[in-house]
Amino acid sequence: MTEDSPLPPRDDAPMPESRRLERSTSDKYLAGVAGGLGRYFGLDPVLFRVAFGVSVLFGGVGIPVYIALLAFLPTDDGRPSFMDNRSRATSVVALIVLGCLAVTFLRPPSFLLGPGLVALATVAGVGVLLHRAFGGLRGEDPARAVARGTLVLLGLVAALGAATGVGFVAAVGGGVAVAIIAVLAGVGLIAAGVVGGARWLILPVIVLVLPLVVVSAAGIDLRGGVGQRTYAADSTSALKPEYRLGVGDLTLDLRGMTLPPGRTNVKLELGVGSATVRIPAGMCVTTDASIGAGATDLPDRATHGFDLAVAQAAAPREGRPVLHVQADVGVGYLQVDRDDLRSVRQACA
């Protein structure tokens, strides 16, 4: 039995065709973008179609991305892209317009974390400019750069969506479970490090841990529903023991109320949003508020920032009616709105 020796490479042998990102003319439903992406990355095009579909449903960012790929990618039958014969300036302007369009799609309420992406996009843009300044992308196939940018954008959207989901679970009472999972994920990273695992494992763990830290530090509690709630009370018997809302605007109108002598407590619990207590002119009000991140607008005092703890006390004379507002806000705004401009001391004198 003889063993075939490998043949030396022949000079006239056809060189392997370089893989190019192109729109598919054979595997397409709209313009062949997903089919081309699937062939380029060796993945099922259905994955890209699902990703585009999901992104369209949740914010619509997939629309400008699809348009960008449609404009810049040639087809696999040799036809050039729409932007092939355009000037470089036209291409840059088109990309900027599509980028602005993408960011616009990401604003609330379509996508909760949309505004945050503006900052991320700015940082990413500066990074790209620096990279180009050092010649990193010079000469690179524009289609490949667009495809890479598309994947980064889709990955970013997916990561922010996952982080929002983790934060939501932690804020509706699953915080202990998420924290335990985070600790176990840390153990998993150590195990991966010992056996020489992949470093990208750090990224999903960051997506898990960061929203948990935000929810824990801000004390966000989303139990209590979503929406706009307005309550009114004209006597202490009409007051609820607690006014709670998960996300939204909470208004408590006490302008028609006559307080009995002594202290009357009102308790507000808000996860994310704004809480407003309206009180009549001359009412003596004291406040004990805790806000993870946000702002307060109280008689005599307006603050903003992180970890706000506001305690407004007064020493009213014996038997003077006092309304005491206890508020716990995760992220948002607390306002105590009185129909006059008297200070706490004047009102409680």
Add this chain to the structure above:
Amino acid sequence: MSPRRVDRTLIAAGLAVIAIGALCLLDQLDVIELRFAYAAPAVLAAFGAVLLTAGLSE
């Protein structure tokens, strides 16, 4: 068979995640009250430790 190479960056990241996760767990159990004033520096320090480890491991 080549020996497996221990990745110190992953180990540092794991330790940092365990520390931060433990802080969050204590907060969720109402043992401590976590605030941004402590959480933000802790997270940044964890990032810094991981980056330092990655840099020193190269």
